[in-house]
Amino acid sequence: MRISQLSERAGLPIGTVKFYLRTGLLPAGRALNATQAEYSESHVDRLLLIRALIEVGRLSVAEIQSVLATIDQPAALDEGMRSVQQVGVPKGKDVTAEQLAATLELVTGLGWTVEPDSPHMQSLARAIAALDSVGVPVSPARLKVYAEAASHVARSDIDWVLGFPQERQVELTLVNTALWEAMLGSLRRLASENQVARRRAGVPSPRVTIPTA
Amino acid sequence: MRISQLSERAGLPIGTVKFYLRTGLLPAGRALNATQAEYSESHVDRLLLIRALIEVGRLSVAEIQSVLATIDQPAALDEGMRSVQQVGVPKGKDVTAEQLAATLELVTGLGWTVEPDSPHMQSLARAIAALDSVGVPVSPARLKVYAEAASHVARSDIDWVLGFPQERQVELTLVNTALWEAMLGSLRRLASENQVARRRAGVPSPRVTIPTA
Numbered sequence: 254m255r256i257s258q259l260s261e262r263a264g265l266p267i268g269t270v271k272f273y274l275r276t277g278l279l280p281a282g283r284a285l286n287a288t289q290a291e292y293s294e295s296h297v298d299r300l301l302l303i304r305a306l307i308e309v310g311r312l313s314v315a316e317i318q319s320v321l322a323t324i325d326q327p328a329a330l331d332e333g334m335r336s337v338q339q340v341g342v343p344k345g346k347d348v349t350a351e352q353l354a355a356t357l358e359l360v361t362g363l364g365w366t367v368e369p370d371s372p373h374m375q376s377l378a379r380a381i382a383a384l385d386s387v388g389v390p391v392s393p394a395r396l397k398v399y400a401e402a403a404s405h406v407a408r409s410d411i412d413w414v415l416g417f418p419q420e421r422q423v424e425l426t427l428v429n430t431a432l433w434e435a436m437l438g439s440l441r442r443l444a445s446e447n448q449v450a451r452r453r454a455g456v457p458s459p460r461v462t463i464p465t466a
Numbered sequence: 467m468r469i470s471q472l473s474e475r476a477g478l479p480i481g482t483v484k485f486y487l488r489t490g491l492l493p494a495g496r497a498l499n500a501t502q503a504e505y506s507e508s509h510v511d512r513l514l515l516i517r518a519l520i521e522v523g524r525l526s527v528a529e530i531q532s533v534l535a536t537i538d539q540p541a542a543l544d545e546g547m548r549s550v551q552q553v554g555v556p557k558g559k560d561v562t563a564e565q566l567a568a569t570l571e572l573v574t575g576l577g578w579t580v581e582p583d584s585p586h587m588q589s590l591a592r593a594i595a596a597l598d599s600v601g602v603p604v605s606p607a608r609l610k611v612y613a614e615a616a617s618h619v620a621r622s623d624i625d626w627v628l629g630f631p632q633e634r635q636v637e638l639t640l641v642n643t644a645l646w647e648a649m650l651g652s653l654r655r656l657a658s659e660n661q662v663a664r665r666r667a668g669v670p671s672p673r674v675t676i677p678t679a
Contacts, residue, residue, distance in 0.1 A: 298600075298601070301599045301600055301601075302600050304596075304599070305596035305597075305599055305600050308558055308559070308592070308596065309556075309558070309592055309593050309596040310596075311556060331662075334662075335659075338655055338658060342655070343522075343524060343648075345521055345522070346521070360656060365656065365657070365659075365660040366659075366660050366663035366664065366667075367656050367659045367660055367663070368659060371655075371656065371659060373652050373655040373656045373659070374652075374656070376648070376651070376652040376655075377649065377652035377653065377656065379521070379522055379648075380522050380645060380648040380649045380652055381649075383517075383518035383521065383522040383523075383645055383648075384518075384641070384645055384646075384649075386514045386517070386518055387511075387514055387515050387518050387641060387645070388511070388514075389638065389641060391649070395622055395626060396649075398618060398619060398621075398622040399619055399622070399646070399649055399650055399653050400653055400657070401618060402615035402616070402618045402619045402650070402653075403615070403650060403653035403654045403656070403657035404657045404660070404661070405611060405614060405615045405618070406611060406612055406615045406654060406657070407654060407657035407658045407660070407661045408611075408661055409608055409611040409612070410658060410661075411658065411661050411662065411665070413608060425602065428597070428600060428602060430655070432593060432596055432597055432600070433597075433612070434651065434654070435556075435589070435592075435593040435596075436590065436593045436594075436597075436604070436609075436612055437612055437615070437616060437650070437654070438589070438647065439586050439589040439590035439593055440590065440612050440613055440615075440616035441616040441619060441620060441647070441650070442551055442555070442584075442586040442589075442643070443573060443578065443580050443584065443586045443587070443590065443616070444578070444613070444616035444617045444619070444620035445551060445620045445623060445624065446548075446578075446579075446580045446581060446584060446586070447578040447579050447580055447617070447620070448617070448620045448621055448623075448624050449544075449547075449624065450579035450580070451579065452624070454579075
């Protein structure tokens with residue numbers, strides 16, 4: 254197909270498609286002559302992924318460039334999955350070694366096995382420090398509830414990714430990291446509305462048993 | 467205290483403090499003369515809150531302006547809590563009435579009572595549409611897991627806020643919305659690391675019973 258049809262199929266203006274071609278987010282089509290190229294279904298799929306990562310995952314073009322490079326290069330599966338899991342991790346001021354050690358103690362106290370030098374440990378330590386600074390320090394009981402919720406979705410994420418052939422697992426880890434994170438954010442705010450409505454009506458919640466770690 | 471001490475206490479450069487004064491994020495101090503003002507502990511607290519919302523909550527100055535105005539104006543409690551819960555909700559293209567109706571059906575299928583015109587319904591419908599567009603539509607089973615996790619943290623959020631005096635509840639709903647969201651994001655990524663480590667080692671997860679809605 255030509256660029257005009259590609260643009261229509263992806264629901265993006267031609268100017269945007271050309272921008273993604275120039276920045277290398279979208280691989281070049283098969284050149285037909287000096288000014289025209291032919292595009293395939295794989296170009297449509299790639300554009301739809303880029304569009305979802307920008308509009309819903311809130312990733313920047315630079316972040317998408319780096320993460321698509323990881324998907325396209327055949328690397329070790331574990332390494333690829335770990336790398337795309339870091340997309341969209343907010344950079345911030347470094348936390349102190351003391352804050353990091355205290356955070357690691359909290360996390361291992363949950364029964365979790367994590368990498369102490371994971372960038373997510375830095376983010377977590379920053380969030381804990383921020384709550385301290387506004388006078389409402391994190392209580393172990395509340396951290397436990399959040400950790401249970403996080404484990405519950407992480408198990409589901411990994412089961413889902415492992416249900417696909419290996420060559421798609423890095424791409425689908427990216428979908429989990431960026432798009433299912435948006436799902437969780439929206440659901441969390443809707444769940445608050447539901448909790449308020451339930452309490453007002455005096456309706457108790459049904460219960461379910463989930464894994465804790 | 468003078469502006470230099472205020473800046474030191476909040477861990478922010480004097481230029482940043484002056485910017486927050488100019489934009490009205492920080493209320494003016496008590497004027498001592500044409501060029502000097504006296505600031506109080508409440509100025510320190512406000513600066514620490516602004517700093518946490520920017521550095522960890524990733525809110526913009528405009529969003530913080532609007533949300534602090536809600537906190538400072540005595541409004542109905544419910545209205546105030548609903549309003550600060552909308553901070554940081556990503557704006558995006560409108561979803562179709564059909565997409566919104568399908569999303570509402572999914573959410574009520576969870577046993578939840580939500581407001582159909584909530585902005586969070588729009589965000590959820592956009593996330594569902596994005597997953598559809600990349601060829602991995604949301605399954606009801608997986609949505610249920612995410613919804614259980616969201617309910618679990620939402621119950622904890624509301625219990626925590628209601629444990630404080632009413633006049634602080636709008637401010638603490640903001641802390642929940644922005645800062646505990648960052649906690650959940652970091653914990654979710656660490657939980658994935660833990661799940662991978664557990665599976666590799668063949669260690670099963672302990673289980674806990676939680677409310678489902």
